[in-house]
Amino acid sequence: MSLAMEIGRIAEEKLGDAAPQLVTVAVDVGDSAGVEPSSLEFCLEAVFATPPFAGAKPHIVRCSGDVLRVAYLEIDDGRPDD
Amino acid sequence: MAVRTIEVRERVMARNDELAAQVRARLARHGVTAINLVSSPGAGKTTLLERTLGALGEELDIAVITGDVQTQNDADRLAVHTPRLVSAVVTGGACHLDALQVMTAINAIELERTRLLFIENVGNLVCPANWDLGEKEMIVLFAVTEGEDKPLKYPKMFENARRVVMTKTDLLPHVPFDMDRAVANALSVNPALDVLRVSALTGEGLGGWFDFLRDSARPVSTSG
Numbered sequence A: 001m002s003l004a005m006e007i008g009r010i011a012e013e014k015l016g017d018a019a020p021q022l023v024t025v026a027v028d029v030g031d032s033a034g035v036e037p038s039s040l041e042f043c044l045e046a047v048f049a050t051p052p053f054a055g056a057k058p059h060i061v062r063c064s065g066d067v068l069r070v071a072y073l074e075i076d077d078g079r080p081d082d
Numbered sequence B: 001m002a003v004r005t006i007e008v009r010e011r012v013m014a015r016n017d018e019l020a021a022q023v024r025a026r027l028a029r030h031g032v033t034a035i036n037l038v039s040s041p042g043a044g045k046t047t048l049l050e051r052t053l054g055a056l057g058e059e060l061d062i063a064v065i066t067g068d069v070q071t072q073n074d075a076d077r078l079a080v081h082t083p084r085l086v087s088a089v090v091t092g093g094a095c096h097l098d099a100l101q102v103m104t105a106i107n108a109i110e111l112e113r114t115r116l117l118f119i120e121n122v123g124n125l126v127c128p129a130n131w132d133l134g135e136k137e138m139i140v141l142f143a144v145t146e147g148e149d150k151p152l153k154y155p156k157m158f159e160n161a162r163r164v165v166m167t168k169t170d171l172l173p174h175v176p177f178d179m180d181r182a183v184a185n186a187l188s189v190n191p192a193l194d195v196l197r198v199s200a201l202t203g204e205g206l207g208g209w210f211d212f213l214r215d216s217a218r219p220v221s222t223s224g
Helices: A002-021 A037-047 B014-029 B045-056 B073-079 B099-106 B155-160 B169-174 B179-189 B206-216
Strands: A022-030 A057-063 A068-076 B003-011 B033-039 B062-068 B086-090 B116-120 B137-143 B163-167 B194-197
Touching (some): A002 A022, A002 A037, A002 B003, A022 A037, B033 B045, B045 B116, B062 B099, B073 B086, B194 B206
Parallel strands (some): A022 A057, B062 B086, B062 B116, B137 B163
Antiparallel strands (some): A022 A068, A068 B003
């Protein structure tokens, strides 16, 4: 849970007032990171269901090594599609 | 809707690790050795520290930071055994200490009069393993009232530690605990682990623990 909260902090820092517009948070999780991806996903769902977020979905990207990083964020900026 | 992607590629622990490096550098400047004590809840961290403070508190100029989810009961227990500052961090629900909390706590400690700093982490074998606090060494306490397979269930904690202290050994005649198997499990996760066996209740094994601490604590600088 503490890792999920830290990921939430990073997302909030990056997005500022746009945090409620977050729709996806992608996290790279290495197979040697010491993190169970399904557990992290569960915790992320809880964190991103809580303000300032509004139900963003986690996307876990499994990879090799001990990497654990926020890969990218997707936001719906409210503008119509091109 | 228009979805926009923002590349981040930021390590989750980057900010904490940066703060931990600052803590480590500050402690090093003052010649303070910091030990991060971790374990399951109830493994005996506070009791071991009580005995340690009683025996070595003055000799090694020991200061303590305690982390608790709620209450400062541990800090209150330890304060009875030393006139030196015991700094309590109440995490308010968080399951571990982080480097920012330690950095804040050491601001209240006279580092120039401290040689050994214990950081008694929140009782938890999962989350504290991920959070560098700026310590010199992480030590895991592993009580004989736990299962022998704890190192296999929580490998990261045992991988990150350099030492494991088997606690409550006075209970061995009364519990179905296979010490050899437990130690073998710990060493299978981390072959470099040093293993100590202690009973803070009877004092068994505390001599080895105290010798280790004396070796770890740097001598007080007499310069200036």
